[in-house]
Amino acid sequence: MKTFSELNIENDVLKAVENMGFETMTPIQAEAIPTAIAGKDMIGQAQTGTGKTAAFGVPMIQKIDPNNPNIQGIVIAPTRELAIQVGEELNRIGQTKGVKTVPVYGGQDINRQIKALKRRPQIIAATPGRLLDHIRRRTIKLNNIETAVLDEADEMLNMGFIEDIEAILAEIPQEHQTLLFSATMPKRIQLLAEKFMQQPEIVRVKSKELTVDHIDQYYYDVKENQKFDVLCRSLDIESPDLAIVFGRTKKRVDELVEGLMKRGYSAEGIHGDIPQVKREKVIRRFKDQATDILVATDVAARGLDISGVTHVYNFDLPQDPESYVHRIGRTGRAGEKGSAYTFVTPREMDHLKSIEKLTKRQIDKKPIPSYEAVLEGLQEGAVEQLRQTIWANEGDDYREAAKRLLSEEEAVDVVSSAIKLLTKEPSQTPVKLTAVEPLRAKKAKGQHNNRNRGRGGGQGGGYKGGGNRNRNQNQNRDNRRHRNNKQGGQKRNQQNQNRS
Ligand SMILES: Nc1ncnc2c1ncn2[C@@H]1O[C@H](COP(=O)(O)OP(=O)(O)OP(=O)(O)O)[C@@H](O)[C@H]1O
Numbered sequence: 001m002k003t004f005s006e007l008n009i010e011n012d013v014l015k016a017v018e019n020m021g022f023e024t025m026t027p028i029q030a031e032a033i034p035t036a037i038a039g040k041d042m043i044g045q046a047q048t049g050t051g052k053t054a055a056f057g058v059p060m061i062q063k064i065d066p067n068n069p070n071i072q073g074i075v076i077a078p079t080r081e082l083a084i085q086v087g088e089e090l091n092r093i094g095q096t097k098g099v100k101t102v103p104v105y106g107g108q109d110i111n112r113q114i115k116a117l118k119r120r121p122q123i124i125a126a127t128p129g130r131l132l133d134h135i136r137r138r139t140i141k142l143n144n145i146e147t148a149v150l151d152e153a154d155e156m157l158n159m160g161f162i163e164d165i166e167a168i169l170a171e172i173p174q175e176h177q178t179l180l181f182s183a184t185m186p187k188r189i190q191l192l193a194e195k196f197m198q199q200p201e202i203v204r205v206k207s208k209e210l211t212v213d214h215i216d217q218y219y220y221d222v223k224e225n226q227k228f229d230v231l232c233r234s235l236d237i238e239s240p241d242l243a244i245v246f247g248r249t250k251k252r253v254d255e256l257v258e259g260l261m262k263r264g265y266s267a268e269g270i271h272g273d274i275p276q277v278k279r280e281k282v283i284r285r286f287k288d289q290a291t292d293i294l295v296a297t298d299v300a301a302r303g304l305d306i307s308g309v310t311h312v313y314n315f316d317l318p319q320d321p322e323s324y325v326h327r328i329g330r331t332g333r334a335g336e337k338g339s340a341y342t343f344v345t346p347r348e349m350d351h352l353k354s355i356e357k358l359t360k361r362q363i364d365k366k367p368i369p370s371y372e373a374v375l376e377g378l379q380e381g382a383v384e385q386l387r388q389t390i391w392a393n394e395g396d397d398y399r400e401a402a403k404r405l406l407s408e409e410e411a412v413d414v415v416s417s418a419i420k421l422l423t424k425e426p427s428q429t430p431v432k433l434t435a436v437e438p439l440r441a442k443k444a445k446g447q448h449n450n451r452n453r454g455r456g457g458g459q460g461g462g463y464k465g466g467g468n469r470n471r472n473q474n475q476n477r478d479n480r481r482h483r484n485n486k487q488g489g490q491k492r493n494q495q496n497q498n499r500s
């Protein structure tokens with residue numbers, strides 16, 4: 001494994017990376033950093049959690065002149081939380097060199113952002129809508145940009161951001177470097193490449209599978225009305241450190257949070273209708289492990305890097321196989337182990353097959369845990385607690401009481417009662433979720449439904465070409481008055497609610 005010092009990286013940046021605790025480079029970093037430093041346009045693809053942020057962050061910051069107060073680099077990301085996170089990582093990489101990054105995203109008070117921009121950052125990490133807003137207000141000028149990065153480029157294409165990106169890139173000088181990154185690069189990404197890049201170098205880390213191999217992947221074959229109980233049982237048996245549960249719609253997320261709380265779990269939700277301040281609070285509490293379970297729509301599927309997430313649940317199947325890759329990639333990051341459980345109803349088996357086909361990996365069926373098995377697991381936990389207490393000789397002060405009790409009662413009754421008291425029995429509180437339809441069946445080839453696609457859609461083929469990526473354009477942009485009268489804008493605004 002190569003260290004960062006083997007590349008042509010300047011000292012300040014090397015030092016910062018060292019301070020971040022990075023010793024050896026990940027494969028995408030080893031390949032992408034020299035290519036990007038050489039100044040080439042680049043498409044970078046590597047599995048989730050393998051350090052793509054630093055793979056573009058290091059060469060981008062290396063190129064920046066810290067004494068020049070103009071904005072020299074931009075990163076565009078599909079969601080607000082991701083823009084914030086990328087901004088934080090770039091600030092760490094740029095710290096020693098004195099390169100500042102300011103995040104700019106929808107839902108946050110614009111005046112606060114304008115104030116932050118007065119500190120003259122050299123890099124902006126932004127969601128497209130708000131960035132355009134700043135450009136129009138002339139609070140951000142892009143005429144000195146040398147590097148533009150599109151993180152999760154394919155997702156921005158899916159979300160119909162292509163016109164926004166076009167409008168943003170139109171503000172950038174002709175001479176600039178464009179870098180495009182994602183864990184998935186469906187064919188239609190060529191559309192972006194042809195439009196925005198010059199003979200891009202494609203850096204793809206060779207790997208048989210699209211998902212990382214240290215994520216154990218299973219599915220539960222469940223009926224819709226069993227899902228919630230199965231989720232609770234699985235949570236009880238697995239006892240994740242942190243878990244993310246993905247639901248298909250905002251309503252679904254709200255209902256799941258409510259149901260989980262009723263049953264005594266610590267859960268909070270995030271989706272596009274939740275005010276931004278609350279969204280950030282929810283993420284912060286989850287990162288701090290003050291909440292154990294984050295329930296989310298696909299708004300949390302891409303890029304988020306939260307350490308300690310041991311489990312991902314696809315409570316509902318994702319709309320497309322790429323989304324599966326990103327969702328489960330919220331665990332198993334930076335070499336950690338993780339587990340992913342996907343709920344599949346009988347009529348959705350085809351979708352599971354499509355996922356396996358894309359990821360080139362088999363997903364194993366896991367038997368549905370019975371209530372008895374869960375109880376047994378929890379009892380075993382209580383027994384273990386007792387054992388630990390015995391071994392640690394912590395019961396000394398209780399011996400007299402124990403002897404007295406044993407002279408009155410059968411030993412086995414005494415111990416079983418102690419185990420019962422220590423066992424947190426699974427809550428049986430009834431929870432009823434509004435049923436959702438199974439994921440729509442894949443369309444036969446050639447029957448593309450392009451209703452919801454932006455311009456140039458339908459190149460994907462198969463599942464992703466089916467046009468059923470019903471996206472809500474709303475999630476990051478609360479300011480789109482500037483584009484309401486644009487061609488295509490209205491149509492896309494009507495898109496459905498499931499994405500947020
Ligand atoms: N060379 C390295 N050594 C150790 N840790 C690293 C290294 N590079 C990155 N990391 C850490 O690995 C984690 C994942 O990195 P990052 O978020 O950039 O992944 P990614 O490839 O962008 O994933 P995704 O596809 O989900 O966006 C981060 O916590 C990051 O700090």
Ligand SMILES: [Mg+2]
Nearest residue numbers: 052053151303
């Ligand atoms: Mg990333």
